[in-house]
Amino acid sequence: MELNKNNLNNNLNINNIKIKRPYGETDPYAIVELVAITQMQGSKYNTDQMPALSARVSHAASGKTGENVERDLGLMNYLAQNFHMTPFEHQSATFKIVTPLIVARQWMRHRTQSYNEVSMRYSADPVGKFYMPDVWRLQASTNKQASLGQVADQEVCTKILSDAYNNSLNAYNKLLSMGVCREQARLIVPVGNYTEFYATANLRNWFAFYKLRIAQDAQWEIRQYAQSIGEILESIWPNSWSALKNSNK
Numbered sequence: 001m002e003l004n005k006n007n008l009n010n011n012l013n014i015n016n017i018k019i020k021r022p023y024g025e026t027d028p029y030a031i032v033e034l035v036a037i038t039q040m041q042g043s044k045y046n047t048d049q050m051p052a053l054s055a056r057v058s059h060a061a062s063g064k065t066g067e068n069v070e071r072d073l074g075l076m077n078y079l080a081q082n083f084h085m086t087p088f089e090h091q092s093a094t095f096k097i098v099t100p101l102i103v104a105r106q107w108m109r110h111r112t113q114s115y116n117e118v119s120m121r122y123s124a125d126p127v128g129k130f131y132m133p134d135v136w137r138l139q140a141s142t143n144k145q146a147s148l149g150q151v152a153d154q155e156v157c158t159k160i161l162s163d164a165y166n167n168s169l170n171a172y173n174k175l176l177s178m179g180v181c182r183e184q185a186r187l188i189v190p191v192g193n194y195t196e197f198y199a200t201a202n203l204r205n206w207f208a209f210y211k212l213r214i215a216q217d218a219q220w221e222i223r224q225y226a227q228s229i230g231e232i233l234e235s236i237w238p239n240s241w242s243a244l245k246n247s248n249k
């Protein structure tokens with residue numbers, strides 16, 4: 001396993017805002033943006049050392065953290081492998097997520113995250129930002145939840161969805177123009193519409209989310225977000241993240 005000593009020895013600089021585009025550069029809306037992470041007080045430790053630091057308090061030995069980076073990483077691996085997971089609960093990360101409603105619905109089943117989401121009662125702004133798949137997949141015959149391969153006529157599928165989106169948007173605007181309140185006019189908004197929310201969780205729970213949503217049986221549309229979350233967390237906390245990933249729990 002690769003040891004990132006640089007990260008263990010230096011305070012982390014997250015001045016470079018970390019943004020990922022889960023559906024690629026051509027999708028104008030889909031975003032995973034790191035908004036905030038736990039910061040240490042003082043310069044002795046960095047947040048990637050938190051699992052070792054917090055675990056060692058059991059032996060009143062937190063101060064040993066940083067003395068031997070191999071031992072720190074060994075301890076973090078041991079913790080994760082033996083499902084001693086609470087030391088991974090002291091690093092918090094907040095992301096801004098822009099994702100289709102279908103993905104948000106799946107995402108918010110993860111109850112250990114804290115959420116705040118744009119309201120279509122307050123604003124008509126989110127309405128009309130629609131997700132358009134690059135690839136139309138076929139329904140899998142064995143697994144009722146799954147998809148595989150590609151539909152032959154991709155362009156026709158895109159046209160069908162595009163027409164439906166346009167109809168929905170026109171109908172929404174028509175209702176608003178008739179004086180209908182936003183909280184009712186939104187009944188017409190399709191589940192492919194993008195929504196925007198903030199999600200905060202600690203590292204343990206981000207990893208649980210990642211593990212469930214990166215798996216092959218998760219829907220492609222949410223897997224791309226899990227991938228982005230994983231890449232960002234790995235870049236800010238490489239040692240903690242690798243301990244969790246290697247634990248295979």
Ligand SMILES: Cc1cc2nc3c(=O)[nH]c(=O)nc-3n(C[C@H](O)[C@H](O)[C@H](O)COP(=O)(O)OP(=O)(O)OC[C@H]3O[C@@H](n4cnc5c(N)ncnc54)[C@H](O)[C@@H]3O)c2cc1C
Binds near residue numbers: 205
């Ligand atoms: C591929 C896939 C397919 C899915 N399909 C469906 C589906 O068809 N229908 C459907 O309804 N859901 C579905 N889900 C959602 C799934 O059932 C979970 O709601 C979701 O994955 C969140 O997992 P979680 O409860 O472990 O996470 P969290 O809510 O973040 O909870 C994390 C952990 O905290 C503990 N916990 C939290 N709340 C409680 C509680 N109230 N009681 C006891 N322990 C608790 C549990 O140990 C839990 O694992 C699917 C999920 C996946 C990944």
